[in-house]
Amino acid sequence: MKSRKxxxxxxxxxxxVRYRASEMLDNAHLCHCRMCQKAVGNLFAALVAAPNDKLTWTRGRPAVFKSSDHAERGFCAACGTPLFYNSLDNDRINLTIGSLDAPERFPPVSQIGLEGRVSWFADLAGLEEGGETGADGNEDWAQSVEASSRQHPDHDTESWPPVP
Known part of the structure; x- marks a missing residue:
């Protein structure tokens, strides 16, 4: 597995909870195992690793759940966002790609845990597509969500939440 600065x-x-990594591995992948499905509340976990010594928690600390004798999973205790999968027997931590500020930089290169993959996973690309407003075109709803969003922006901030 190669790494890149x-x-x-x-x-x-x-x-x-915020983090920064100065080096990433080239192992972006999807894990379909049932444990990952439960941990992220979704069909799969999208993960990419950083060496442990290249990762810094810059705001807060994640809560940790030891999901087996071999692994722990980190998440935000305040909002529940899944942040990482950590195998306890190596020197890297697999960050959830969705928690990265720029997730598009890490397209998955493999899939694992195929025994848990849902039978209709391959059909997802053929689904009808709707935009931010959904299939019904409700732009008022989408604007209301955007105006009231408490979601942290996709970049570091001096403090959060912002002072009014």
Whole structure:
């Protein structure tokens, strides 16, 4: 597995936990195992690793759940955002790609845990697409969500939440 010197940042939805990594591995992947599905509340976990010594928690600390004798999973205790999967027997931590500020920089290169992959996963690309407003075109709803959003922006901030 190759690594590359690349500065990345990320964090949870509410902004209570933020991190920065100065090096990333080239192992971006999807894990379909049932444990990952439960941990992220979704069909799969999208993960990419950073060496432990290249990761710094810049705001707050994640809560940790030891999901087995071999692994722990980190999340924000305030908003619940899944942040990482950590195998206890190596020197890297797999960050959730969705928690990165620029997730598009890490397209998955493999899939694992295929025994848990849902049978209709391959059909997802053929689904009808709707925009931010949803299939019904409700722009008022989308604007209301945007105006009242408490989601942390996709970049580091001096403090959070912002002072009015």
């Amino acid at each position: 690349i500065e990345v940042s990320g964090g949870c939805q509410c902004g209570a």
